[in-house]
Amino acid sequence: MSARPVFICSIGAVTAAGTGVASLGEALTNHAWDAPVGLERPDAPPLPVATCRDFSPRNVLPPLVARRLDRPARMLAVAAREALAPLGDPLPWDRDRVGITAGTWNAGTAALVDVLQAIFLTTPEEAPPAQFPSSITNAPASQLGILEKLGGPNLTFVEKQASGLRAVVEAARLLGHSRAEAVLACGVDEAQWLNADGFERLGVLARPGRAGMRLGEGAAVLLLSPMPSDTSLARLAGWGMASSCSEPWLYPENPNALVQACHQALGAAGMVAGDIDLVMSLANGIPYLGGLELAALQDVLGDHRPAVLGLNERLGEGGFASTLRTLVAALVMSGRVMPAWSPAPHLTDAGYRPLAARPHSALVTAMAAGGSCLALVLTAVD
Amino acid sequence: MKDVWITGIGIVTALGGDRETTWRRLVDGECSIRPLTLFDPTGFRTNIGAQVDDASLPLSDPPRHASRTSLFALVAATEALADAHLAVTSEPRPWALVMGGGAAGLFETESFVARRLRKGPRAHGLTEFLELFQDAPTDQVARRFGLVGPRITISTACSSSTLAVGMAAEMITDGVTPVALAGGTDAISRLVYAGFNSLRAVDPNPCRPFDRTRQGLTVGEGAAVLVLEDADHARSRGARPYARVLGYGATNDAFHMTQPDPSGAAWTRTIEAALTAAGLPADAVDYINAHGTATEQNDAAECAAYQRFFGERLASVPVSSVKGALGHCLCNAGGVEAAITALAVARQMAPPTVGFSEADPACPVDPVPGQGRPLHIRYAISSSFGFGGNSCVLVLGSCT
Numbered sequence: 139m140s141a142r143p144v145f146i147c148s149i150g151a152v153t154a155a156g157t158g159v160a161s162l163g164e165a166l167t168n169h170a171w172d173a174p175v176g177l178e179r180p181d182a183p184p185l186p187v188a189t190c191r192d193f194s195p196r197n198v199l200p201p202l203v204a205r206r207l208d209r210p211a212r213m214l215a216v217a218a219r220e221a222l223a224p225l226g227d228p229l230p231w232d233r234d235r236v237g238i239t240a241g242t243w244n245a246g247t248a249a250l251v252d253v254l255q256a257i258f259l260t261t262p263e264e265a266p267p268a269q270f271p272s273s274i275t276n277a278p279a280s281q282l283g284i285l286e287k288l289g290g291p292n293l294t295f296v297e298k299q300a301s302g303l304r305a306v307v308e309a310a311r312l313l314g315h316s317r318a319e320a321v322l323a324c325g326v327d328e329a330q331w332l333n334a335d336g337f338e339r340l341g342v343l344a345r346p347g348r349a350g351m352r353l354g355e356g357a358a359v360l361l362l363s364p365m366p367s368d369t370s371l372a373r374l375a376g377w378g379m380a381s382s383c384s385e386p387w388l389y390p391e392n393p394n395a396l397v398q399a400c401h402q403a404l405g406a407a408g409m410v411a412g413d414i415d416l417v418m419s420l421a422n423g424i425p426y427l428g429g430l431e432l433a434a435l436q437d438v439l440g441d442h443r444p445a446v447l448g449l450n451e452r453l454g455e456g457g458f459a460s461t462l463r464t465l466v467a468a469l470v471m472s473g474r475v476m477p478a479w480s481p482a483p484h485l486t487d488a489g490y491r492p493l494a495a496r497p498h499s500a501l502v503t504a505m506a507a508g509g510s511c512l513a514l515v516l517t518a519v520d
Numbered sequence: 521m522k523d524v525w526i527t528g529i530g531i532v533t534a535l536g537g538d539r540e541t542t543w544r545r546l547v548d549g550e551c552s553i554r555p556l557t558l559f560d561p562t563g564f565r566t567n568i569g570a571q572v573d574d575a576s577l578p579l580s581d582p583p584r585h586a587s588r589t590s591l592f593a594l595v596a597a598t599e600a601l602a603d604a605h606l607a608v609t610s611e612p613r614p615w616a617l618v619m620g621g622g623a624a625g626l627f628e629t630e631s632f633v634a635r636r637l638r639k640g641p642r643a644h645g646l647t648e649f650l651e652l653f654q655d656a657p658t659d660q661v662a663r664r665f666g667l668v669g670p671r672i673t674i675s676t677a678c679s680s681s682t683l684a685v686g687m688a689a690e691m692i693t694d695g696v697t698p699v700a701l702a703g704g705t706d707a708i709s710r711l712v713y714a715g716f717n718s719l720r721a722v723d724p725n726p727c728r729p730f731d732r733t734r735q736g737l738t739v740g741e742g743a744a745v746l747v748l749e750d751a752d753h754a755r756s757r758g759a760r761p762y763a764r765v766l767g768y769g770a771t772n773d774a775f776h777m778t779q780p781d782p783s784g785a786a787w788t789r790t791i792e793a794a795l796t797a798a799g800l801p802a803d804a805v806d807y808i809n810a811h812g813t814a815t816e817q818n819d820a821a822e823c824a825a826y827q828r829f830f831g832e833r834l835a836s837v838p839v840s841s842v843k844g845a846l847g848h849c850l851c852n853a854g855g856v857e858a859a860i861t862a863l864a865v866a867r868q869m870a871p872p873t874v875g876f877s878e879a880d881p882a883c884p885v886d887p888v889p890g891q892g893r894p895l896h897i898r899y900a901i902s903s904s905f906g907f908g909g910n911s912c913v914l915v916l917g918s919c920t
Contacts, residue, residue: 182641234771234789243653250626251633253711253718258634262563262714270715271777271907275621275654275675280908283772289786292772292910293683294675296621296654304672308687315690317770317793332636336649379670381617383610385583386659387650395668508659510671 142364144310144374145519146468147320150220152213153356153462154188154453157198158220159469165452166466169478173452175352177329185334186344186352188454203285208272210245210328211281213357218282218322221359224369229320231363237290237318239309240279240326241301243457245294247330249273278326278357290318299420300504301325302358302461303512307377309362320363325461329355340387344423351422354454358462366519371468372500375409375517378402382509389427393434395511396503400438403501403513411439414515415497416470417490418463419448420504421482422455428484430505436488445497446481446490460504464514467500471518524689525754525761525919526862528604528747530596530703533846533856534569534740537576538599543863543871546845547892551874553726553738553847558627558708565717566724569708570740570847583660585647587625590657592743592852593705597661600701604747604759612666616697618688619658620680621673622706622851625651630710657705661745669697675851677906678811679770680704681744682854682914686768688748698753704855705743712850713739719778721815727848728875729812729841730819730883737813740847744855746862762866766800766899766915769793773909779817780905784825787911791829791901794913800899802830805837807870807900809861810885812841813848814875818905820882827884838895839885844875854904858914861902865918870895 151158154173155165165171173188195204195212198219204212222229229236249272256264271277276294283292291312295304302325309323334353337343344350362374380398382390404411417435421428449466450459469475473496480492498518505511529539534552536542545552552570561567574588577595586594601608629652632645650656655673662671670691674683681704688702716722716739723735748765771793773786780787795802811822826834842860843849849856860871873887902914 179641233774234786238772250711253714254630254633255637257710257714258637262710262717263565265714265718267715267718267720270711270718273711273715274677274907276677276906276908276910277777280772280777280910283774283909284776287774289772289774289789291770292676292908293770296673296675297671298653298655308672311690332633335636335641336632336646336652339646339649380614381662381668381671383612383663383666383668384659385585385650385663386653386656506655508655508671509662509668510655510659 142314144313144362144364145366145370146360146372147363147367147370148221148224148361149465150217150359151465152190152193152217154190154354157193157216163475166475166477166479177331177334179331185338187329187334188352188354189329190356207281208249210326211278214278214282214324214326215285217357217359221361231319233287234289235319236288237312237321238279238283238288238292239305239321240294240324241305241457241461242275242296242326243298243301244327244333245278246273246275247333248328251332297510298506298508300460300506300510300512301457302459303504303514305461306464306514307512310374313362313364320361323360323362325458326357327355327456327458342424349423349425351424351455354456354459356458358458358465360465370519371472372516373519376403376406376515378513380511384509386508389430389507390509393430395509396434396505397437399511399513403515407515409515412442414444414499414501416467416500417444417446418467418500418502419446419481419485421448422450428482432484432488443489445493446485447477447479447493448482451482464502467502467516471497471500471516522693523751524692524765525749525751526746526763526765527749527754527759527761528600529762529859529862530599530745531856531859532572532592532596533742534572535846546842546871547869549872549874549891551726551845559710564713566722568738570738571708572741585650586660587628587651589622589624589705589707590651590660593657593661594664596743596745597665597701600745600747610664610666612668614669615667616669616688616691616700617658617662617667618672618684618700618702620684620704620851620855621654621675623709623712624654624656626711627707627709676910677908678853679904679906679910679912680851682858682902682904682912683770685746685858686914689765692748692750698750700748701745702748703745704852706850706852707741708739723814726875727814727844729814729844729873730880730885730887731876732878732880734814736815738847740849742849742856743852744859746859761919763862764917764919766917767794767797768912768914769797770912775909777908780821782821784821784828787825788828790911790913794915798915803833804899805901806897807864807895808837808839809857809902810839810841811903811905812843814843823883823885838870838888840871840873840888842871844873857902861900861916865897865900865916868895868897
């Protein structure tokens with residue numbers, strides 16, 4: 139754990155609900171809201187992906203800047219501008235002391251496919267040089283660093299569904315070691331048809347008559363700093379990490395690693411299970427994952443039944459999703475939004491309830507296929 | 521403050537499928553760069569690479585659907601654990617695993633993509649897609665060796681694995697874990713080969729870091745895994761160290777996606793941050809294992825950083841790049857270079873810059889031409905720079 143406190147000072151988002159945290163907040167307060175779903179393929183029916191259909195960087199990024207960036211870099215840049223805006227210009231820190239951590243599952247896939255299309259359908263000489271740099275996973279975070287002239291550590295993490303929460307935890311660790319004075323902790327993913335086609339072949343996407351997940355896209359950004367401010371939304375009170383061993387494309391056989399991560403996080407925060415007011419559910423529509431989470435919650439929380447809020451089944455699953463869960467937890471804890479969304483049925487059946495009052499603490503978790511698990515405890519600033 | 525030892529090293533490169541073969545051939549000045557056979561390079565600007573000989577890899581019972589990248593990592597991790605005299609078993613151990621993520625199963629996935637693009641939705645294929653995601657090799661290593669502690673896959677392009685080693689060491693000093701496996705793995709793919717070709721960043725001949733006539737890099741591949749250990753833990757079981765990990769620094773130059781800031785200013789900050797973390801002054805450094813890609817821009821910017829930081833003393837500090845022998849091992853470049861630097865510290869031998877023959881005024885360094893050179897090394901740095909401006913510097917120290 140960090141010896142320095144870490145606060146979420148400001149946030150920014152691009153989601154299927156729209157551009158900006160306000161759009162997300164409006165969606166959260168509408169119990170019937172659902173995302174635009176359907177990712178077109180050139181030669182087959184659309185796939186269940188929650189897309190940021192109307193996203194445009196216009197009004198935020200100048201055209202000459204936006205044209206250099208691919209879609210995930212644009213979404214991340216727009217979300218980051220929103221998070222940075224409350225701080226004004228100049229920033230209160232030397233820009234060389236501001237870092238970036240990003241979690242992603244599939245950033246760069248569209249550029250990758252563009253290059254491969256050239257190789258396989260024309261000749262390697264046709265490979266577009268401008269696309270190759272965007273095909274590397276760290277491109278969105280690096281482009282953000284270049285755009286905002288941020289010279290601190292710039293790290294991208296790839297841990298499938300847990301990528302985004304890893305970015306948050308490692309941002310806190312950077313601050314704890316004084317490697318930066320502020321860090322933009324980010325999650326970002328893009329919807330790309332060939333990538334989604336692979337998940338369809340795995341049989342994990344929701345289809346009529348088949349429970350499963352919808353993929354998502356978007357960007358979520360948390361500005362973290364050891365210094366609280368009037369606008370701080372929440373404090374990172376503790377975190378934990380552990381893993382189980384499963385094949386890279388399968389969830390673990392048991393919830394043990396998630397349980398361990400939760401206990402570590404609670405212990406680091408100096409809290410017990412009964413102190414948790416809100417659990418940000420990692421459920422994504424895949425029944426097996428829902429079962430693992432439920433078992434972990436029963437183990438960690440015992441008879442305690444805090445409020446539960448889930449996002450993935452509407453906004454989509456991805457590497458960005460666990461950053462977004464952290465963002466929404468902070469937003470709710472700040473009192474700015476009171477979500478109207480109910481927990482998934484299997485959690486309701488187990489006695490977990492929707493939010494009815496502003497929470498003062500939250501547990502955010504993530505579990506990746508392959509077995510990596512993370513847990514984070516947030517507490518209210520006041 | 522906990523002391524962190526490197527107690528085991530496993531290496532897979534085009535020079536050899538194990539640590540000792542790679543080291544021996546490297547210090548002898550051999551070059552592994554050959555015509556590429558992994559796929560047909562017709563239509564590319566170059567046709568060479570530093571390709572691992574898959575037949576040389578001593579791996580029994582490979583996991584189903586494992587990519588070449590995962591196989592490299594498993595071989596290197598097996599060697600590292602055995603070298604550290606730790607059990608090569610899948611029994612659960614609460615140790616951390618931190619790896620630099622590269623192409624993972626991209627080479628295999630490319631076959632699926634080619635079929636899917638050409639034949640449409642009825643094209644068969646699923647298993648080749650399973651290891652597309654960059655953390656798949658990390659998962660495979662964890663699964664094979666029962667590593668159930670924190671598991672991290674970091675992607676900062678060519679500095680990924682350097683960061684992995686630095687972050688893993690920091691987890692030990694923080695008391696998160698007594699032992700960590702750290703390093704990286706990456707494999708050549710059509711995408712990377714085409715990408716560097718399209719950027720005209722490749723040399724049609726084997727690369728020549730710091731040489732006046734250099735024309736670019738040569739793509740390579742491989743894996744390196746280091747066993748990092750709390751020194752007290754290592755002492756208690758009688759383990760012998762190669763070197764100590766003293767700290768790391770990481771910054772971003774925020775300059776350009778594919779070109780380093782020619783001033784080297786951010787890279788200088790990285791060196792400063794690393795030595796500060798290690799508690800060392802600039803004049804403590806006896807050897808620099810350079811990124812040294814052999815592109816005109818990289819080598820000049822890197823040397824500019826060294827000049828800014830070390831000043832006149834740079835002339836007396838050997839600076840070598842292993843990429844002339846091993847090619848650019850992509851996201852594993854930093855991992856294999858950290859491993860080679862640890863061996864250099866342990867064996868008091870600076871590895872050579874293979875391919876170097878003609879000094880470049882823009883690179884005023886002693887590149888250790890020819891063969892390895894005996895050298896008194898108390899402290900060394902291993903330096904990496906990745907696309908997107910990410911530099912990372914690792915500080916290693918002698919244990920004697």
